[in-house]
Amino acid sequence: xxxxxVINESLRISSDKLIVSAVRSSGPGGxxxxxxATCIELRFNPTxxxxxxxxxxxxxxxxxxxxLDAEGRIVITSQKHREQFKNLEDARSKLRDLILxxxxxxKVRRPTKPTKSSVENRIKNKKIIxxxxxNRSKIxxx
Numbered sequence: 001x002x003x004x005x006v007i008n009e010s011l012r013i014s015s016d017k018l019i020v021s022a023v024r025s026s027g028p029g030g031x032x033x034x035x036x037a038t039c040i041e042l043r044f045n046p047t048x049x050x051x052x053x054x055x056x057x058x059x060x061x062x063x064x065x066x067x068l069d070a071e072g073r074i075v076i077t078s079q080k081h082r083e084q085f086k087n088l089e090d091a092r093s094k095l096r097d098l099i100l101x102x103x104x105x106x107k108v109r110r111p112t113k114p115t116k117s118s119v120e121n122r123i124k125n126k127k128i129i130x131x132x133x134x135n136r137s138k139i140x141x142x
Contacts, residue, residue, distance in 0.1 A: 005092050007099050011051055019043040020088065025079040032082065039079035042091040047072060052099075060102040074098070 005013040025039040032038075046052065046060055064074045076098075078091040114122075 005096060007096055008103075011099070011103075013044065013049065013095075017044060017049055018092075019073075020091075022084055036084075038082060038084045038087060039077060040084065040087040040091045042076045042078075042088075042095060043069070043073045044076075044095060045071070045073045046099075052102075055105065056102050059105075060099060063102055064098060 004015050005018065007013065019042070021041045021043075022037040023039045023041055024037050025033050046057055052060065060074075061068070067074050067076065069075050074095070076091045076094050078087040078094065080090055081087050
């Protein structure tokens with residue numbers, strides 16, 4: 001089994017928290033795909049990990065919603081390479097990037113009002129587009 005996964009200076013995932021399995025890859029590849037299990041499935045349960053804050057854990061579960069299995073584990077697959085160890089490193093880096101992205105709290109949006117000139121420009125552009133579309137209509141002669 002691989003060593004622990006280092007997320008940053010303070011966060012590490014021990015190897016016993018990661019479940020790694022090798023399966024056959026899908027798609028083209030001929031005999032190599034049919035014979036060799038090079039695709040890696042990496043499973044990780046973030047709720048059992050216990051090193052994330054509640055807010056970061058919620059962000060992680062929301063961002064990985066489509067990757068969750070029935071037990072609530074994040075499932076990451078990698079079949080980019082022909083070698084199993086490269087796919088394992090790719091899956092580990094995908095998990096690392098997913099967790100790092102969720103550690104940053106989102107910026108709070110400050111509501112602003114549009115400037116007077118931007119409102120005038122928007123109305124002017126609407127009038128130009130309206131005239132353009134009116135000119136495209138059929139002319140009826142009496």
